[in-house]
Amino acid sequence: MAExxxxxxxxxxxxxxxxxxxxxxxIRDGKIVDSVSSSAKVYDAAGKTVMxxxxxxxxxxxxxKVNEGRNYRPExxxxxxxxxxxxxxxxxxxxxxxxxxxxxxxxxxxxYTVVMEAAMPPLYARHVHEEMRDTxxxxxGAFPVFGNNWFxxxxxxxxxxxxxxxxxxxxxxxxxxxxxxxxxxxGTEAWAWGLNCLSVNDPVPYFDITPAQIVKGLIExxxxxxxxxxxxxxxxxxxxxxxxxxxxxxxxxxxxxKTNNKFGREQTMHHTHVQFHSYGGDNWGNFESKAxxxxxxxxxxxxxxxxxGNVTLDETTTxxxxxxxxxxxxxxxxxxxxxxxxxxxxxxxxxxxxxxPDIKVCAxxxxxxxxxxxxxxxxxxxxxxxxxxxxGPFTRYPRIMKWLMSKESRDERLNTFKHADKVISSxxxxxxxxxxxxxxxxxxxxAGPAKALGLAGTYGGLAPGMDADVVVYDINPxxxxxxxxxxRAFTDASLVFKTGTLVVENGRVINNGNKRTLWVxxxxxxxxxxxxDVEEKFLKYYSVxxxxxxxxxxxxxxxxxxxxxxxxxxx
Amino acid sequence: xxTVTLTIKKTPTLMxxxxxxxxxxLAGKSLDQIKALPVHMGREQFTIGEYFDVTGAxxxxxxxxxxxxxxxxxxxxxxxxxxxxxxxxxxxxxxxYVGAWMSGGKLTAKGSVDGFAGTGxxxxxxxxxxxxxxxxxxxxxxxxxxxxxxxxxVKGNVGSDTGYFMNGGEIIxxxxxxxxxxxxxxxxKIVIKGNAKSRVGGQMVEGTIILxxxxxxxxxxxxxxxxxxxxxxxxxTVMSAYIGDLGERHRKRKGxxxxxxxxxAKAAPADxxxxxxxxxxxxxxxxxxxxxxVEGTTSA
Ligand SMILES: [Zn+2]
Numbered sequence: 024m025a026e027x028x029x030x031x032x033x034x035x036x037x038x039x040x041x042x043x044x045x046x047x048x049x050i051r052d053g054k055i056v057d058s059v060s061s062s063a064k065v066y067d068a069a070g071k072t073v074m075x076x077x078x079x080x081x082x083x084x085x086x087x088k089v090n091e092g093r094n095y096r097p098e099x100x101x102x103x104x105x106x107x108x109x110x111x112x113x114x115x116x117x118x119x120x121x122x123x124x125x126x127x128x129x130x131x132x133x134x135y136t137v138v139m140e141a142a143m144p145p146l147y148a149r150h151v152h153e154e155m156r157d158t159x160x161x162x163x164g165a166f167p168v169f170g171n172n173w174f175x176x177x178x179x180x181x182x183x184x185x186x187x188x189x190x191x192x193x194x195x196x197x198x199x200x201x202x203x204x205x206x207x208x209x210g211t212e213a214w215a216w217g218l219n220c221l222s223v224n225d226p227v228p229y230f231d232i233t234p235a236q237i238v239k240g241l242i243e244x245x246x247x248x249x250x251x252x253x254x255x256x257x258x259x260x261x262x263x264x265x266x267x268x269x270x271x272x273x274x275x276x277x278x279x280x281k282t283n284n285k286f287g288r289e290q291t292m293h294h295t296h297v298q299f300h301s302y303g304g305d306n307w308g309n310f311e312s313k314a315x316x317x318x319x320x321x322x323x324x325x326x327x328x329x330x331x332g333n334v335t336l337d338e339t340t341t342x343x344x345x346x347x348x349x350x351x352x353x354x355x356x357x358x359x360x361x362x363x364x365x366x367x368x369x370x371x372x373x374x375x376x377x378x379x380p381d382i383k384v385c386a387x388x389x390x391x392x393x394x395x396x397x398x399x400x401x402x403x404x405x406x407x408x409x410x411x412x413x414x415g416p417f418t419r420y421p422r423i424m425k426w427l428m429s430k431e432s433r434d435e436r437l438n439t440f441k442h443a444d445k446v447i448s449s450x451x452x453x454x455x456x457x458x459x460x461x462x463x464x465x466x467x468x469x470a471g472p473a474k475a476l477g478l479a480g481t482y483g484g485l486a487p488g489m490d491a492d493v494v495v496y497d498i499n500p501x502x503x504x505x506x507x508x509x510x511r512a513f514t515d516a517s518l519v520f521k522t523g524t525l526v527v528e529n530g531r532v533i534n535n536g537n538k539r540t541l542w543v544x545x546x547x548x549x550x551x552x553x554x555x556d557v558e559e560k561f562l563k564y565y566s567v568x569x570x571x572x573x574x575x576x577x578x579x580x581x582x583x584x585x586x587x588x589x590x591x592x593x594x
Numbered sequence: 595x596x597t598v599t600l601t602i603k604k605t606p607t608l609m610x611x612x613x614x615x616x617x618x619x620l621a622g623k624s625l626d627q628i629k630a631l632p633v634h635m636g637r638e639q640f641t642i643g644e645y646f647d648v649t650g651a652x653x654x655x656x657x658x659x660x661x662x663x664x665x666x667x668x669x670x671x672x673x674x675x676x677x678x679x680x681x682x683x684x685x686x687x688x689x690x691y692v693g694a695w696m697s698g699g700k701l702t703a704k705g706s707v708d709g710f711a712g713t714g715x716x717x718x719x720x721x722x723x724x725x726x727x728x729x730x731x732x733x734x735x736x737x738x739x740x741x742x743x744x745x746x747x748v749k750g751n752v753g754s755d756t757g758y759f760m761n762g763g764e765i766i767x768x769x770x771x772x773x774x775x776x777x778x779x780x781x782x783k784i785v786i787k788g789n790a791k792s793r794v795g796g797q798m799v800e801g802t803i804i805l806x807x808x809x810x811x812x813x814x815x816x817x818x819x820x821x822x823x824x825x826x827x828x829x830x831t832v833m834s835a836y837i838g839d840l841g842e843r844h845r846k847r848k849g850x851x852x853x854x855x856x857x858x859a860k861a862a863p864a865d866x867x868x869x870x871x872x873x874x875x876x877x878x879x880x881x882x883x884x885x886x887x888v889e890g891t892t893s894a
Contacts, residue, residue, distance in 0.1 A: 098737035357843065358738060 026059040032068030037470035038484025050491040053523035076136030076492025080472040082411040085154035088371045092120040108531040119339040119412040127159035134494035140165040148198035152579040164201030164541035170208035176230040179240035188244040189550035199542040199574040202252035206344040208234040219347040246283040251477025267313035270300040286477030296332025296410035298392040311449040314394035322400040330408040333392035335415025346370035381441040390450035402466035421513035425506040427459040432506030491523040539584040600646040602665035613672040617656035617680025656680040693720040717744040728753035798854030815839035833857040
């Protein structure tokens with residue numbers, strides 16, 4: 024019986040409502056418990072901050088496009104290679120596209136214990152799972168992409184929600200996926216025709232369906248199945264001046280739907296990396312923040328959750344299933360471009376990008392990401408991300424926390440931009456005095472994302488019975504502390520327990536933990552039509568056979584954590 | 595200015611990575627501290643003292659420190675990497691990455707150097723008295739930021755891919771150049787006093803290449819625009835001016851498209867069709883001359 028007691032820390036836990044009280048946290052056999060015996064190993068956390076393990080809702084950390092990024096950017100790992108922390112760990116390397124080992128270790132050091140891979144091309148699900156398997160410590164799930172999938176487009180064109188749901192259930196099982204991801208609905212399929220969909224009403228060539236129909240149909244199918252997570256969407260028109268209107272149009276597609284799930288999830292739509300979707304103006308000259316219009320809508324509509332997609336002002340590697348956007352980007356910055364079409368399912372592009380503080384647009388993007396979080400009235404519905412690596416590497420989270428928690432730190436950054444005057448006049452940030460508190464931070468990085476993912480019973484909190492993912496940070500929340508103290512403390516945690524195993528001590532990884540792969544096993548009534556369609560498409564179109572497609576067995580998922588959903592009673 | 599001298603005392607079995615050996619790495623350190631600095635070979639770490647005798651003294655700052663490295667350094671990489679000031683003299687042949695990412699100071703290699711010398715160079719002066727290998731003054735693998743500023747002068751010949759993704763600064767080659775010169779260049783100037791082979795200025799967007807000798811095969815994407823007088827090392831010459839690479843995108847400045855410029859000696863076109871035998875003979879000569887032994891070293 025392994026017992027630990029973390030004594031006297033300042034505890035922040037939205038699940039139990041503890042707001043910085045001095046409390047003890049007890050762990051027995053991988054779970055949080057009320058109390059432990061006198062033989063428990065005791066850790067003194069006096070003067071330090073204690074939170075549950077953090078939950079990453081959206082990052083690109085495994086799979087073919089991440090690996091192609093590594094492959095075609097040897098310069099990304101030129102100077103960052105580090106020797107291993109301890110004898111059981113490996114050397115690490117890479118900055119915006121780190122090695123799998125660095126991914127696991129760096130998240131763990133920051134106190135993150137669950138990380139969702141945000142875009143899994145089903146055809147390459149095996150690759151995604153192999154990389155996640157090789158990423159130590161953190162529990163992971165992956166979101167297969169559905170928004171440009173031929174089955175989905177064909178079923179939804181005819182309003183066949185039940186068939187869409189049966190196909191989703193089948194594909195989640197075949198790819199061992201976790202949630203329904205939608206990237207540039209219809210637009211990525213249009214890209215295969217050299218086109219795009221820039222509004223929710225642009226028809227998709229050949230399929231003659233609109234992004235609005237795709238999104239609404241997927242919400243209906245998602246709630247029909249009662250999946251733990253809602254649909255997780257990257258809307259049309261990403262990255263373009265004036266796109267906030269498309270974003271609002273997309274939000275509105277979720278109006279009128281009720282959630283249906285047993286996991287305590289309240290939203291019917293999660294919109295990701297909203298920073299990239301909150302732009303005003305109609306060209307790069309009059310480009311400006313529309314974070315206020317976006318957050319007014321989000322604040323008034325509890326059926327929505329969002330993540331920020333904060334620009335960190337680094338050199339990074341953009342990668343997305345939004346193929347037409349990456350082509351647009353390489354035309355803008357003239358840096359190298361990788362592009363792939365994934366048969367019947369999706370596409371992807373990759374372009375390096377330098378977010379320079381000397382470029383006005385980059386500085387405005389930086390401000391917008393912070394504004395979204397600072398304007399959020401309900402921190403349980405707004406989560407911090409960088410859409411890693413698109414707006415910056417996830418290893419910069421502590422720096423974003425510094426900017427959110429210290430007005431002095433963000434003003435110092437804002438006022439020293441090369442085009443500070445123009446940036447200030449095009450954004451709202453200078454007028455925002457709010458400093459995110461430690462409790463709100465725990466909502467935005469722990470309890471909030473865990474709830475939105477339908478994992479509130481397991482992760483993101485310190486209630487007895489939950490998984491013992493517990494983090495101690497070397498910072499006294501009662502102060503005094505500087506912005507730099509925040510960044511330092513949240514970069515290298517003092518202690519990190521993952522499911523009751525001490526994996527990080529004083530900022531060093533000491534144990535590879537007990538990594539699990541999360542996936543959703545959704546049961547539906549037998550659906551002969553969908554199974555016939557699957558067989559036919561594999562015979563007619565796919566370049567692989569069904570047997571070489573499905574993700575099965577110990578090789579891909581040595582330690583599965585299946586979440587079961589039963590949608591058979593619906594009929 | 596103080597001088598510290600490092601003399602290699604045994605040949606490394608693999609390649610020794612010694613980025614500590616630069617004025618920046620050694621300034622302000624005692625001889626014992628220098629001997630304790632790390633060098634790497636494969637996955638193992640060693641000390642400078644295990645491979646070098648160290649004599650002399652350093653000053654407090656890199657700018658006031660001169661470092662002299664002696665002996666057969668042909669299995670030592672990264673000499674003078676990232677140096678920002680002061681002086682470094684390499685008295686034998688050296689391996690790859692000499693003066694890579696250097697931003698200031700003066701580095702003199704009295705022998706030949708292998709590939710990637712002056713990679714991503716940002717300033718300072720790199721003088722190579724022997725030959726240089728491939729990728730002189732280029733970008734690191736995958737990177738689009740080659741040499742940014744500073745001066746590289748090579749007394750001998752250079753290998754292939756000189757000035758790959760060059761953005762600024764100047765490379766002067768007194769001998770011949772192998773294939774691919776200024777590929778993807780977006781700035782800077784490359785002078786070749788000897789001959790070039792082929793693919794000179796391929797995919798060049800901006801920048802200047804001046805070739806006094808012959809070129810075996812011209813790129814098809816360059817267009818003759820007339821004769822112009824240019825100046826190199828104080829000598830004025832009238833040369834044939836070409837713009838290109840016309841197959842690439844070109845940015846506009848004040849409404850005018852900006853092109854890469856290639857200057858050829860006026861007699862060059864006649865030589866362009868030199869016989870195959872002559873070309874092969876030249877190639878053999880260049881290969882033989884790639885590594886010239888340096889007096890006073892054991893590398894011959
Ligand atoms: Zn993303």
